Amino acid sequence: MTADGAWRLPPRGVLLVAVLLIACAEIGGASMVRFKPELARWARDAMLARPAVHGLVGVRDVDERILDEALVKFDAGLRLFHLHAEGMGLVILATTSVATTLAGRGAGRLLIALLTAGGAGYPLGYLLWSALIPYRGIEEGKTIAEWVVWIPFGGATILALWWLAGLVAVRLARR
Amino acid sequence: MSAARAAVPALLALLWAAPGAAHHVGTYVPKDNAVSANFKEIKFALQAPKLDVARRLFERGALRREMGAQAATLPPGLEARTLAAFRAGDAREAEGHLVVFFAALARDLAREAVRQLGAPGITPVARAATGPKFLEAIWRYYNLIDFAVSMRDSKSSVAMRLAFDEAETYAKTSAAPAAVNPCAGPRRAADRARTAPDPDRLCGSLERITQILTALIEASTPARRNP
Numbered sequence: 001m002t003a004d005g006a007w008r009l010p011p012r013g014v015l016l017v018a019v020l021l022i023a024c025a026e027i028g029g030a031s032m033v034r035f036k037p038e039l040a041r042w043a044r045d046a047m048l049a050r051p052a053v054h055g056l057v058g059v060r061d062v063d064e065r066i067l068d069e070a071l072v073k074f075d076a077g078l079r080l081f082h083l084h085a086e087g088m089g090l091v092i093l094a095t096t097s098v099a100t101t102l103a104g105r106g107a108g109r110l111l112i113a114l115l116t117a118g119g120a121g122y123p124l125g126y127l128l129w130s131a132l133i134p135y136r137g138i139e140e141g142k143t144i145a146e147w148v149v150w151i152p153f154g155g156a157t158i159l160a161l162w163w164l165a166g167l168v169a170v171r172l173a174r175r
Numbered sequence: 176m177s178a179a180r181a182a183v184p185a186l187l188a189l190l191w192a193a194p195g196a197a198h199h200v201g202t203y204v205p206k207d208n209a210v211s212a213n214f215k216e217i218k219f220a221l222q223a224p225k226l227d228v229a230r231r232l233f234e235r236g237a238l239r240r241e242m243g244a245q246a247a248t249l250p251p252g253l254e255a256r257t258l259a260a261f262r263a264g265d266a267r268e269a270e271g272h273l274v275v276f277f278a279a280l281a282r283d284l285a286r287e288a289v290r291q292l293g294a295p296g297i298t299p300v301a302r303a304a305t306g307p308k309f310l311e312a313i314w315r316y317y318n319l320i321d322f323a324v325s326m327r328d329s330k331s332s333v334a335m336r337l338a339f340d341e342a343e344t345y346a347k348t349s350a351a352p353a354a355v356n357p358c359a360g361p362r363r364a365a366d367r368a369r370t371a372p373d374p375d376r377l378c379g380s381l382e383r384i385t386q387i388l389t390a391l392i393e394a395s396t397p398a399r400r401n402p
Contacts, residue, residue: 052301055301055304055305055308057291057305057308057309059284059287059309059312061208061280061284061312061315061316062284062308062309062311062312064208065205065308065311065312065315066308068205068206069203069205072201072203073200073201073203076200076201077200080200080201126200129200142200
């Protein structure tokens with residue numbers, strides 16, 4: 001809390017990012033349900049067009065298991081995007097409110113930027129992974145999503161959260 | 176030192192450590208296909224014993240359709256004999272025919288694996304990746320009938336398990352089975368040193384699997400008991 005005991009709202013841009021992220025999560029969830037067969041068909045066709053990427057051997061009993069696993073992971077990626085985007089939207093709102101209230105002007109800005117960018121970017125990694133599975137395979141898609149999105153954005157969020165936790169602990173100790 | 180400067184080493188440490196902490200994206204559990212699911216339903220009905228239910232499940236199920244589709248590679252009249260056994264209420268006879276069907280599916284997969292692994296122009300990477308996929312598919316079918324095979328022809332059951340274990344060892348990139356099974360005893364020095372798959376020896380194991388299953392199919396048409 002500030003000296004006057006009031007909570008401060010994070011900048012409006014941050015609020016907009018958080019609300020947009022939650023809205024994207026809801027649109028993603030609704031689209032997954034509405035277009036489930038179409039999405040599965042598209043992913044399956046894209047995988048069948050790239051047998052070498054997925055290690056398809058042209059034998060139904062072998063290939064169906066490979067395609068099924070890839071489709072399950074494709075669906076899991078979309079579900080995880082929906083869940084993480086919903087959750088991280090709320091995490092951004094909560095943590096940036098604490099940061100705005102407790103942190104000083106310079107460090108507070110960086111902290112809020114890390115929390116917002118990390119929180120908003122991280123769930124997109126699941127969407128990227130899902131989109132990459134039909135073209136690059138499960139493991140290669142995951143590696144790309146990890147290095148392009150999960151590690152930088154997730155790392156930023158983890159770093160910012162520990163920073164914020166330290167800030168709260170220091171404030172408590174000073175009292 | 177500014178806060179931003181202080182954050183840089185921590186961020187770098189995190190980025191360095193992150194690949195080690197594998198990202199959790201869920202676990203895949205292989206599902207039954209229509210044929211294996213139908214077989215399990217029939218097997219449970221036979222064990223119940225609800226022979227009329229088993230007969231209906233066979234008559235309307237995916238297993239019978241697949242038998243029809245694969246008729247060219249199966250012993251002649253297998254579908255008709257299986258149906259007759261169900262209609263006669265002979266559970267053991269019906270089970271014997273189903274054993275033949277799944278053994279034939281597994282045998283055909285083993286044959287195809289040998290053909291693909293020996294195909295000219297296949298890259299070493301593709302060879303190494305193909306073997307385990309076929310083995311998994313072969314085991315998925317054979318595992319359905321392993322108990323019934325062991326009850327009818329224990330020698331074939333043991334031979335099949337040994338051949339499969341050997342094939343798995345040659346298909347994997349390390350001698351893991353010995354490491355995870357303390358009862359397996361010490362492995363030969365040549366196998367301990369081997370860290371790459373051995374598709375040539377895998378082909379040999381797959382050919383042995385083909386021979387065992389072919390013999391099993393021939394011996395089970397009609398079904399045979401151990402002396």
